[in-house]
Amino acid sequence: MEEKQIEEKETNRNVEVAPALIAVHPNQNFVALAIGSDLRVYDLLGDCAVSLSDDSSLPFYKDSIRAIRYGANGKLFVSAGDDKVVKIWSAESWKCISVVCSEKRVSAVAISNDGQHVCFADKFGVVWVVDLRDINGNQAVVDKKAAPLLAHYCSIITSLEFSPDGQFIISADRDFKIRVTVFPKGPLDGAHEIQSFCLGHTEFVSCLDFVCTVDYPQGYLVSGSGDSTVRLWDIISGSLLDTCEVGAKAGHLEFDGSDEGYSTVTDLCTIPNSTLVAVAIQGLQGIVLLNCDISAQTLSVAKVVSIKGENFVPTNLGSSSSSGLLWMVTGAANLPRFDHPSASRVKVISGFKKSSPEAVEANVLKDDDIPGGVKLLEKLQGSTSVEEKVFVTVAEAVKTAMCNLLIKKQYSVEKREFRKSTRNDKKIKQ
Secondary structure, three states: OHHHHHHHHHHHHHOOOEEOEEEEOOOOOEEEEEEOOEEEEEEOOOOEEOOOEOOOOOOOOOOOEEEEEEOOOOOEEEEEEOOOEEEEEEOOOOEEEEEEEOOOOEEEEEEOOOOOEEEEEEOOOEEEEEEOOOOOOOOOOEEEOOEEEEEOOOOOEEEEEEOOOOOEEEEEEOOOOEEEEEOOOOHHHOOOOEEEEEOOOOOOEEEEEEEOOOOOOOOEEEEEEOOOOEEEEEOOOOEEEEEEOHHHHOOOOOEOOOOHHHHOEEEEEEOOOOOEEEEEEOOEOEEEEEEEEOOOOEEEEEEEEEOOOOOOOOOEEEEOOOOOOEEEEEEEEOOOOOOOOEEEEEEEEEOOOOOOHHHOOOEEOOHHHOOOHHHHHHHHHOOOOOOHHHHHHHHHHHHHHHHHHHOOOOOOHHHHHHHHHOOHHHHHHO
């Protein structure tokens, strides 16, 4: 009886707010949205919802999805989260082609540029790698085992990225660090060569991406953080090239609150074929567009885009290499003390095909004008009409979730012993 009560308390404590996520196919053939345990995909070419085919032994997510990702060539899609299950999908047939069990909850995923390896990070600070070279989309679901690649030693990893040339894997964590590791030819044996550390953030690092151009294909790394900055890095040397105080510079945009914690950078997304970086800031009803001057190695604010008339604070951003559009989602699942357990809203910004950052118009499209229109919104959002007060709750809940990244959980002896007795990794190894 006592153990059951502990388990119930543990289950309730583990129900954490899960921000809505969005991912766009490289050619904008599909748009995927994850909200709580629900994964929704829309086919923009066929103008219809996608029916996911999953014949694995674990066909449905029960807990929140925390990471979704398309591969660079658009053939693979990966989803993972609090279920401790990583699912690898064919982004052509939308069949689940492989399932991997994780020892801990998954916090980030990445797919190698050649599509031969999937990496995922867990809440204990370990990055794992899965070899996909013997898998094709026509065979039955394959249960794969992951091998440890590298570790951040008990610090939650918040973001994973492969460098544009595929030579490095970059990992960021809650303890302000960005690590650049050489991705080995035999990754199942582990990655033992560290290229550099990018150090300078004063709070947790929340997101990573690369700014690339035709003239500089290797690109520069950009990172966002709880310290309200976006920073530009040379990953070879680990040198900090520039820092942009986006929270302060976006101060003239409308915030939905005045708390200090509202300046956290929640996500950033580079606009393909340009030097622009879109930045979402906690509590900001809009985005900040930064321009990266490749030759001068600097970041500057190019434009601020305010989303007026709605409580729309983006939780995640996505773009494709072919469309010139920025996709945004706001929303969350497991909302506390609310009639709606989850809610999401999708918006799209256009106008990024101009040759110079100064000429970018960046217009927020009306619902009827976005690709897929209202039909897409009904599929991805679940509804086209949600009360405005819901998204006020969403903004507050996501803020709390981001702040929790800074807090290392403390357990009583009783709870610690219970957690040891129910560890999932022990079950896997038996």
